[in-house]
Amino acid sequence: MKASEIRELLKLLDQPDIISFAGGIPDPSLFPVEAAKAATNAALSDPAKAAQALQYSISEGYVPLRRWIAAHMGRLGVACTIDNILITNGSQQALDFLAKVMISPGDTALVTAPTYLGALQAFNGYEPRYDTLKIDGGNATPASYAEAAKAAGGRVKFAYVVPDFANPSGETMDVAARDKLIDLAEDLDAAIIEDTAYEALRFEGEALPTILSLDIARHGHIDATRTIYCGTFSKTLAPGYRVGWVCAAAPIIQKLVLVKQASDLHSSTINQMIMHGIAEAAYDTQVEAAKALYKGRRDALLAALAREMPAGVEWTKPEGGLFVWVTLPEHIDGAELLARAIAEERVAFVPGAAFYATETRKNTLRLNFSSPTIPQIETGIARLAALIRRM
Template identity: 60%
Template sequence: MRFEENFATRVSRLKASEIRELLKLLDQPGILSFAGGIPDPALFPTQAFGQAFTDALEGNAQALQYSVSEGYLPLREWIVSEMARNGVTCSVDNIMITSGSQQALDYLGKLFLSPGDTALVGWPTYLGSLAAFNAYEPAFDQLSINGNRAAEDHQSKAAAAGGQVKFAYLSADFANPTGETVDRQGREGVLQLADALDCAVIEDAAYQSLRYDGAPVPPILALEQAQKGSIEACRTIYCGSFSKTLSPGLRVGWVVAATPVIKQLVLMKQAADLHSATINQMAIHRVAEGGFDAHVAGVRDVYRRRRDAMLQALDRFMPKGVRWTKPEGGMFVWVTLPAELDGADLLARSLETEKVAFVPGRAFFADGSGGNSIRLSFSCADETMIAEGMARLGRLITAAKVGQA
């Protein structure tokens, strides 16, 4: 059978993740990798999880049983309290547990996007969001966060030409890939634009807990609720995750939204995988309830030192003409190269000569632009590795500049 001739048209839009392919490089000897945006496994609370799984299984067969699609109730109740700390008042009926926030993005793409509809995203934006939304055959347009009338007019005209704008997607805190944070004015601008276009806002809060400097900015959902009073009146859909704080492998995330959205997502969950693994949810709940703040504080201390080491090393080793972001949190630094250099070409040369891995920037742009940029992750590299890696990378970029002269 010629399977390819029977695949759905949307399959042609599916692409392999460049990051997943790069992760395979970790097994090669001598590679200093700043590619994978993954937590350091040495920081996982393994002992706490061991006890949590033991406790969940003792005399409780329900831990291994089918469960409700909405998610484990005590965990949803804990999330209600956590959201309240972030300025969002909601109930368990406004929360659904997902298999990581990546599943939430897939479901939201399925919920909102018909072929030809417009999704507003950053330029650049999280590669996984493009992959999730792309399967539903949208048009992508650049999200403006300034909230002015010109931006509204531009998006309205783009929608008229290419399809209705269904949502604006952004990670407002320490975004993947840039590490940048949208300030309060920018967040309010996104809400203003969404109100003008009558579209949803998808707030990806995967890195919100990993702030190292500066004052926290309220989530977009909190700002909107302060304006409109009730979560039921809000267009913002908040996607949270335990992947960057407790464990990515357990695949536990959540969505907070008005009940009409949650009800539809629950139906999708029932049709897809019935529910997220009950025992994983129970373990996450026990570990979070037993010391979430203390654990995350320790994680932040480690990552802060690594962020500082990377910024210092970049300042020391990068040649003139190279710029980079200075994130207040998260896991990433975004490097902009001289216009004549290409990140993908640089990576190929780096793997052959300097043995340093990173992610070329083009993968994060919906239109394939951004060739002269790269993403560096400091989460899994100690200070010594960072200093050596940035020295090698600076040497590589300097040589590439000379070669282009």
């Protein structure tokens, strides 16, 4: 299934009788509208601030927001300054910039199977070769990765991971896997792109150290690390402002600032000021509210799957995030299931094939639990399970 087909599919979300597990977007009931109004008023009611808010600004990003983010990164075990922070238009733009800086046609990007579709879309424009990153080690060695990359006419430039509650798998890398990934990247002299879109949305269990913090622990200082942390407010506060960030070694940030300047000069000045205001006023309460809402929906989804699905269907048990990944019996193609699910059961999801860079497993699908309500989840999974039994 192509991106264009998924786009067509997403249009179905507007049909009120479709129960959709296809999205990947926050529940808008969580949006911090009052904090947004207050922050906007603060930016526009003072003439000097308004003159700044509506004007061009520096490519690095609004200093008070970068200061807030640097302190936030400190709470995640990443000692850094504003010189380690670049503001981007969501983390999607960071992925685009990183591929632009690192990938020449024929270079290799290591990605998991499955991986985030939007990352593949960002990387594809720079014509990488993909190789499969095995989070649990598997049997690939640094030498085997390097040799395959060389044979393809380039080298391994980075490994891309979503370490917490990944999109689409819902899975989390344990500390050993994170450490092994740093070993691999060091052996390959490659970067690690750590996409933390869902990291804040942990419903249970201990938070794990970020890969960047483990890299700092090895090398003593962020400026000696190879891990590039991509953060975003899209899943915790609101995606409509398009504010995310990169946190990395200062020399990497300096390169990315030039890319940012060439690409769109800077992220919206007023949006950065507003996001700073919202973060100051409401970050923790927003995150708590999101976790409470999504945990209830995840619990309902896992319970419904256990109750309804026939033998031979398996799924992940995410400790957070927005997604559960389902593996069907080999004979069921997720795309065919989707066509029938919409026609016969008025249920939608994203077939899994789109999330693979190389070899595809068609008997997979992604279920989102941030958008459907608990009654919709229960009805939708019962209907989907009934259809699977008929196939």
